[in-house]
Amino acid sequence: MGVIQRIKKPTTRKGKKVLLSREPKPIEDTKQSIFLQARNPSERARKVLKDLYDLKKPDAAYLSRKNDFVPFEDATLIEKLCYKKDASLFGVSSHSKKRPHNIILGRTFNYGILDMIELGAENFKAMSDFHNMKVLAGIKPCLLFNGPVWELNQDLKRLKSLFTDFFYREKVESVRLQGLEHVISFSATDDGTIYLRSYRIHLKKSGQRTPRIELEEIGPSVDFKLRRTKLASADLFKEACRIPKELKPIAKKNQSTDAFGTKLGRIHMGKQDINRLQTRKMKGLKKSTEEKKQMLLKKKMAKKEAKKGNMLNA
Amino acid sequence: MDIVNEILEKEQKKAEKYKPITVEKHLELELDVGTLLAFDTNDLDTKLLKSDNQRDAYLQSLARDNTQLLLNKIWELPTERIDEAIVVKLPQPTTVLPRSKPVPKPKPLTKWQEFAKAKGITKQKKDKLKWDEQLQKWVPLYGFRKAAAEKEKDWLIEVPQNVDPMTDMYEKKASEKSEKVAKNELQRLKNIARSRKVNIPRVGLPVTSDKANATQLSTAAVVAKASTASLGKFQDKLPKEKEARGKGVHELIPGKVRKRNAPIPTPQMERENNLNLIDRILNKRPKIDMDKAVSKHIHKEQVQRSEEKKSMKPVKGKGKAKGGNVTNFSAKKPKAGKGQRNPNKKNPGRKRR
Structure with a gap:
């Protein structure tokens, strides 16, 4: 009996390491993103995508080849490329008569499409059109969402989460105060127009500890129009948003804080012995001298016996 | 101022x-x-x-x-x-973003690991090197230079008395080793299948040599007999036939393996179980089989109706009951299409041409 065909296992140590690094982890690495071109993207659509890629640079890949596919009809190519590059965010540029200057932004969960939102780029001013100093690559930007529509419209609500996911980069413990130099602002109106603007922060003296903020536009500046969307179902999204058990804070038992911030604790007392409870003293209940003598005698006898017992044991 | x-x-x-x-x-x-x-x-x-x-x-x-x-x-x-x-220092972020991959699941234990855990067996680490008395040097237990040491040690293998003197002991040793590897691989695959909850086909009786021994034959016979749709219930028995016993026989016959209940841990649990059992019996309600009840009722009605009819018949008879002869002999041929109709019974009737 020969050895049965083994189940596919990595042959090299390096391959094993790669596969291990791709396995799900409780604390995930920074989300990688890919940017690709669909059928005949226009100059503008391509430039918008390139600028988004520039903003996202250290954890992004720009795939310059054109791909003949329509993401909203068949997204297998995106899933495949995301698997290959181990990316979970993607941007696609395309152009057609029906949907001019089309940008599709989306994300995947477990290498399957989670959300996909189509935006039309109407007015566009590239980063290179602003002749000034840009921010450092890989810096964590501040994100601003202006307008009440971001919460009222379901599509925009998801788009807000998607934009946050795109530009949030990674969770950081601490941040350098002088390193806060980039702001991206997203303003949405009722008719589904989203104004993306990006600014560089100048910290000016204010006579106090907190500086006065001045902004300088560095681009890109795009006016997006919301088009088609393909959003994850509520249960899939919930599954994707699950926090692993290891990261959940352990709830402390019997502790609570009230509205004023006072810490309250609950203590468990043992059962009270009612028989030995000291009640009100009365002369009538007092022991007489005879009784007291007898009690003393009894105690002495008990002690003697205990001693005897001990001696015998020894 | x-x-x-x-x-x-x-x-x-x-x-x-x-x-x-x-x-x-x-x-x-x-x-x-x-x-x-x-x-x-x-x-x-x-x-x-x-x-x-x-x-x-x-x-x-x-x-x-x-x-x-x-x-x-x-x-x-x-x-x-x-x-x-x-x-x-930034506080914890409050916005929850979706993950890129699902939350990792704990790795499933192998059958051995489960057993070891239940029995409290911990793995003891072995040294890589072991002192070999024969070679008078440190020999690795596994890995690099182990095969060389083995070769040096086994330059000659004695053929035991009870074995055919012409056997190649080196070949025997190699085949034993490869069998061990195969078994290990099979168990690994079984563990994978178990963790993924895949039903694997039962492996039949292992054939070790070209001639099977008596116990193997009897197991094979028992298994073959049980391989009918009714699990061998209606198969004839040979005179002096013995039921094969031993490990692995019952596993091959469906429905033979009995599940044993776990022992009851505490007297309180036992008491509770017994009380539950009594409650279950005392609170029993008669089960009503609706179909059976309905058909019973219909049957009763039908019997009643037929009885009524029987009692009505003598009244209906006109003059013919005079003679006291109940049987009806008439010269006329019986005609079809008269009498009670039964839709289920096909009445052939008179042939029409």
Whole structure:
């Protein structure tokens, strides 16, 4: 009996390491993103995508080849490329008569499409059109969402989460105060127009500890129009948003804080012995001298016996 | 008084020199300092947004105000000094973003690991090297140079007395080893199948040599006999036939393996179980089989009706009952299509041509 065909296992140590690094982890690495071109993207659509890629640079890949596919009809190519590059965010540029200057932004969960939102780029001013100093690559930007529509419209609500996911980069413990130099602002109106603007922060003296903020536009500046969307179902999204058990804070038992911030604790007392409870003293209940003598005698006898017992044991 | 006024004036002048850091907002911003995110729920000025030349300026001023508010919050946080840079510790982010991969599941235990866990067996680490008395040197237990040491040691293998003297002991040893590897591999695959909850086909009786022994044959016979649709219930028995016993026989016959109940851990549990059993018996309600009850009722009605008919018949008979002869002999041929109709019974009737 020969050895049965083994189940596919990595042959090299390096391959094993790669596969291990791709396995799900409780604390995930920074989300990688890919940017690709669909059928005949226009100059503008391509430039918008390139600028988004520039903003996202250290954890992004720009795939310059054109791909003949329509993401909203068949997204297998995106899933495949995301698997290959181990990316979970993607941007696609395309152009057609029906949907001019089309940008599709989306994300995947477990290498399957989670959300996909189509935006039309109407007015566009590239980063290179602003002749000034840009921010450092890989810096964590501040994100601003202006307008009440971001919460009222379901599509925009998801788009807000998607934009946050795109530009949030990674969770950081601490941040350098002088390193806060980039702001991206997203303003949405009722008719589904989203104004993306990006600014560089100048910290000016204010006579106090907190500086006065001045902004300088560095681009890109795009006016997006919301088009088609393909959003994850509520249960899939919930599954994707699950926090692993290891990261959940352990709830402390019997502790609570009230509205004023006072810490309250609950203590468990043992059962009270009612028989030995000291009640009100009365002369009538007092022991007489005879009784007291007898009690003393009894105690002495008990002690003697205990001693005897001990001696015998020894 | 003059000094105070002077100082106040100075301060005012200083304040005038700098622009303010406070921002007035109708509704307060929703801030998530952990992600450096600010969400302004105030209504936007649609008039300014519509006009092409004022839009950018409006958006910039809006962004400036909101950034100022966000940074004001950040500057309030406790600071630290690390390598000549002032650093603030950010709080936990409140916005929950979807993960890119699902939450990892714990690795399923193999059958051995499960057993070891239940029995409290811990793995003892072996040394890589072992002193070999025969070779008088340290020999690796596994891995690099182990095969060489083995070769050096086994330059000659004695053929035992009970074995055919012509056997190749080296070949035997190699085949034993390869069998062990195969078994291990099979168990690995079984563990994988178990963890993925895949039903694997039962492996039949292992054939070790070309001639099977008596016990193997009897097991094979028992298994073959049980391989009918009724699990061998109606198969004839041979005289003096013995039921094969031993490990692995019952597993091959479906329905033979009995599940044993776990022993009851505490007397309280036992008491509870017994009480539950009594309750179950005492609170039993008669089960009603609706179909059976309905068919019973219908049957009863039918019997009643037929009885009534029987009792009615003599009254209906006109003059023919005179003779007292109940049987009806008449010259006429019986005709079809008369009498009670039964839709289920096909009445052939008279043939029509």
